[in-house]
Amino acid sequence: MAAALAAVTALIALDGAGPASLFRHAYLVPVVVAALRFGAPGGALAAGAAVLLSAPFVLPEIERSGLTPDAAEGLVTFAVLGIVGTLSGALRTRVGRHRRRYETLVALQRALADEATLDVALTRLRAALAGRLGFDDLVLVARDGARLVVAGGDRVVPGSLVARVLDSGIPELVWDAGRDVRSRRAFAAPLVAGGQAIGVLAVERKGEIPAEERAALEALGAHVGLALENARLASRQRLFAAELAEKVKAARQELEELDRAKSTFVAIASHELRTPLTALQGFSELLALRRLPPEEVSRLAGIMRREAKRLGRIVSDLLDLSRIERGLDPALCRIPLAVEPAIVATVDLFRQGTASHPIAITCEPSLPHVDADPDALERILTNLLSNAIKYSPLGSVVRVGGRALGGAVAIEVADAGRGIPAEALGRIFEPYYRAPDAAGTTHGTGIGLAVVKALVEAHGGAVRVESAPVIGTRVTVILPAFHGPVP
């Protein structure tokens, strides 16, 4: 550029036409080239140099002869060079700045396109911006709850420029950050999202950070803030969608399991209903078709009575379950009820039916009455005793007892069976659920304990189970005591 300017000057000198030399227009070439290559400073500098070089041709003319047409042409050339160099340089600078801004925004979007944590996103952003903005140093800080994520440094020192801007949300320029001969400028702009400072973009440079560049950085801070917030929202949305899918999957699995359990229940219930029906059908046909001695008739009638009761119990359980599934409590008719006689009556029924397990009754003396439905209490006890007998070895003792417990009465049924596996303990009160080891070995609908729980809770009581492998299982039913006068 300097050589071109010197060459044009030499041509003007050799031409001998003074300030009106046609070669003076050739100054425009290096001036425009410098403006297009180096922007505003280059254009202004080249124009200045051209004016300086042509001044020795113009100024002596003015001194000698005043403002002649030739001198005026020289002065116009000065003006044209200055205007062309400065304007074209300024336009070139502005175009370059806009291009860089758009490229930066595209790079910013690319950096945040993938799913990433805030730490990773900030590091990527910093890498994308550092190479484009032309600063000596760049740091990005973002709030993540109470934590500050820093890309380009270790931590934010209290009282530092970044900390101040983070607190105030107002951009700040420090003219002299350091001790270098050429002053080091530091500028920090807030990353804004939703009207709040969610972080800071800080830059440093040895040299100027002009007002226009600072304004661009502020705008960039707003873009980065918005982009970070969008990335954060997108990440949250993805997380929410994943959680939702997981929940839908779990619910579907639960429904499938319930469906399977119901199918199993239908099969089991049919079997359970068919057994007493078959007995009733068989024995009633026998009684109708044959003439039997009175003792035999009495025995068969006893069996039929037991099977009919069993059938009745199953049907009652199913009705109760149906009410439970519809969200209704079982229908109760509560009266003051003595616990020990109720236990003895139920145990007697079992003793009549089977002598496979001795049943021991231990009740505290002067046990208070409970406020309960007699039929419901009988079904509770029947279900518990039936389970205890079903799941304990032949000959082992089943213990039934009652004791006062604060303002309530606790009824316990304990067996010496194999116990309930720990993983099944939490589910034994679910309708249709049967412990895996019980399902294949004993008969049952899987609704007995669910009905027990529903009946006890309908009384305002509670039921709990303690079980240990090999030692056995103890079910405790707590029913509210009756506090009024017993009729």
Add this chain to the structure above:
Amino acid sequence: MWALDQPCAPRAGRLFADTPLALLAVLALGAATTWALVELGVLAPHAMHVAGVTAGHGALLATAFAWARVRSGSGVVVVALLGLAASLAALGGFGAFAYLGPPLWVAWLARRGRLAGLGLGAPVSLRSVLTGAVAGAFLSSHLLVSASRTLGVHVRLDHMPEVLAAVGYDVGANVLAAECFFRGALFNRAQRRWSFTVAATLATTSYVVRYLVDPLLPKSIELLVGAVFYLALLGAINCWLLWWSESLVPGLLSALVFFAAYRTLGSG
């Protein structure tokens, strides 16, 4: 990174903080006394020149040193050296060589790292030195061509002893003091408070004003306009040289080249 791990310092102090007012007062008093004694005929007229050089350039150098936080004794030493050099130069002959005293003292201080605040002492690249020399040469050649075409003055080599004495004065007092103060101290401080443009304008304007009030500058209007034009250009270029190279050396060199060319001009 400073913005992250350094507490944000409070705003810089006053622009003229650390100015050695006592020393400046003493220098002013000395110059005034000398002027009075010359007026009374007690001292010879050239004593006023000695006092002016000592007080004027000494004040600039001592202030620059004080702003760079150099011990006050260094300022006194440089004032003494300037006074001695001006006195010896006034005697004629090889007396002008005494002007090498102040730059040697400055070089010694710079070598010991005490003038880092003025941009002296740190290594400087050859590229920066060459840029300074080229800038000075460009401005000098422009001056020579313009002056010969407009003012009728041209390069004269028939008064070399005077030229060499003037160059000695420039090396030891004029250029050294002006660059140390207007660029190394004033511009350096101003650019820590304001933008480059504002700082350079302030330093360059002060620089031009300093020469306009210099009694040694010829008072013809053409020369004054020329002085303003070239000194403003030289000042702005030297501000940029300090800013760009982070050293005062390129600016010193460009100013020396320019003033050396200026000293060769003569009429007739």
